[in-house]
Amino acid sequence: MFDTVLVANRGEIALRVVRSCQEMGIRTVVVHSTADADSAAVRAADVAVQIGPPPARRSYLFAPALVEAALATGAQAVHPGYGFLSEDPDFAEICADNGLVFVGPPPEVMARLGDKASARAAMAEAGLPLLPGSRSTVDSAAEATALAAEIGYPVIIKATAGGGGRGMTVVRDPRDLAKAYRSTRAVGQAVFGNSSVYMERFCESARHVEVQVLADSYGEVVHLGERDCSVQRRHQKLIEESPAPELPESLRRRMAEASVAGAKAVGYVGAGTFEYLVVDDEFYFMEINCRIQVEHPVTEMVTGIDLVREQLRVAAGLPLSLEFDGRGVSLECRVNAEDPDRDYLPAAGLIDEFVPPGGPFTRVDTHARAGWRISPDYDSLLAKVVVWAPDRPQAVARMRRALSEFRITGKGIRTTIPALLRILDTPEFVKGVHDTSLISKLGTAT
Template identity: 65%
Template sequence: MFSKVLIANRGEIALRILRACRELGIRTAVVYSTADADSAAVRLADEAVRIGPSASRRSYLNAAAVVEAARKVGAEAVHPGYGFLSEDADFAEICADNGLTFVGPPPHVMSVLADKSSARALMSRAGLPLAPGAVQPVPTAAEAAAVAAEVGYPVIIKAAAGGGGRGMAVVHAPADLPRAYARTRAAAQAAFGDDRVYVERYLTDSRHVEVQLLCDAHGNGVHLGTRDCSVQRRHQKLVEEAPAPALSPATLDAIASTALRGALDVGFTGAGTVEFLVDVEERFHFLEINCRIQVEHPVTEMITGIDLVHEQFHIAAGTALRWRQEDVRFTGVAIECRVNVEDPNRGFTPTPGRLDRFVPPGGPFTRVDTHGHAGYLVGPYYDSLLAKVAVWAPDRDLAVSRLDRALGEFDISGPGMRTTIPFVRRVLDDAEFRKGRHSTGLVDRLIAAPKPAHPRRKR
């Protein structure tokens, strides 16, 4: 096992990794920007290295500065968390060139999987079902229109190098396609430095279901079941749960085994997630592979009892996988929601500011992952995620009620600050969500619906 790890991230995931290191007896160093000088991760780490100003491109996305920090503190490994450099194959290669273990897949595997187009081609060859559409990027609007005419509208245009819900556009009619194609290419170039896009059929009323995997460098792998991530706004998740509800056991088994087969076929190692869209007839279609720990990993940990960050470190250190598939047991239901500093009534616009009050919920089987505290300044520079609230219960009805109870206890306030908590509680109240029959269209439907006449009481 490693003696010292550099944590190349911030916020709640930096704290999550730091705590896992402490439990494994690993010394920690964190990098931080000027804006995060007083963060909880900086205060709790054994060492901290400032790597740049507030702008992420000059700090957390500065690969050279991160590697130099790792060398300065004598770290043996770098854990990238999620976001930032976590799926940057070039960064992983730079780490290797400097004698640092990157906690994640090897650079050549990450390179082909981070590109959605090449990942689709690989998964197709491995036998995973794809949504109808182009396997390779489409270089012109005319070719995109031809693909759309063949598979039928609506279609979705996606950036080949996209991620985090960015670089996507849904097109419902042929007349709208040229403009959407040009806009998506321009957005992809601005966000990822890569303007390649592909086109596939957009599956309406679909479910977003993903499979958590652990694979080692010795050819072993296990799946840790499914998660449903269908509650999304602008393709970014708000509520996640495990296992995926209201799908037959046969479908859940097929999705999980298919995901594991595809990952092993391409030589994946580490903790990763294979994502699918599932239609109303329970046909599932490969979406993408994420080569990192996911924001929503706590729900999998709660139903399996397996610490995913611990396993990441063991795999990165070269240890053979410590679990066989028959060892993995699934118990109960876990649901997580993201508490973002955003105003749902203004298009989920971020509302940064200072926290006057910050009192997380407690109670049985309730987990809060957060870097927030009273007096903390939520800046405008980074993702608006402030906390994750996850609960476990023996059945789904109780899990939904427990999460609603926990959110009712959460006390967050500051000048002009709004959070997604009231909106998430609307989701939990929704009849289709309560039945587990919701789709990726749920958030848009709730936004379009009249607001509740009276605010909900805390309960």
């Protein structure tokens, strides 16, 4: 096992990785921008290294500074967390070239799956079901128009390098297609440095369900059950739970088997997530996330498995030695510094009061505290409230109680807590029959 790991991230995920490393007896190095000099992760680390100013491109996305920090502090491995460079095959290659172990899949696998059009093609070869759409990139507006006429409206145009809910455009009218095609390519180029796009049929009412897998370098792949991530705004998740409610057991089993088969087909190593759309009793592959997920705690709560620990073990060359053994129900609510009444616009500021909930089977992953200034330079996530209970009604009740206890105040600060509480009370969510259209149906009231 490594004796020193550099955490190439910030916020709650950096602190999360540090804590697992501490329990494993691993020395930790946390990098930080000037804005994060007094962060919770910096305070918890054995060594902290300042790598640049607040803009991510000059700090957390600046690979030379990360590698220099790792080499200077004697780190043998780099854990990228999620976001930033966590799915960047070039960064993984740079780490390898400098004798550092990148905690994630091999660069060539990441490159193949990070391009969503390439991932679709790979999973089609592996036999996974796909929505009607392009098997590769769509290279002109004319090609997009012809394909849309073939597969039927509405369609969704997606940036092949997209993520975080960005780089996706839904088109319902053929007259809007050419403009949407050009704008999606422009977003892809501006945000991800890649203008390539692909297309598929858009499902108005579908569930978003994902399967967690772990794979080692010896060809062993296991699944750890599924998570329902259907509560979303702007294609970004707000509430996740495991297991997915009201999912037929046969469908649950087929999704798990398909995920394991897909991972084996591409030589996957590490923790990964297969994401699907579920329509009626069928599921369709969307993409693979080659990293730890924001919502990984719900899987940890129902399995008792520390996913970060397993990531580090696999990266160190150790074989898997675990089996999926789900129990109970877990929910996660993302508490973001956003104003739900203004279409979830970021609402940053200085936190005056920060009192997270406690109680039985209640976990709060957070880096925030009273006196902490929420920076507009980074993601708006403040905390993840995660609960576990023997069954779903108890888990929902526990989450309501926990969110009601959570106090976050400060000038200009708004959070998603009121919206989350309203969502938890909707009949669709209570019954577990909600889909990705839930928030749009509720309108600005949430």
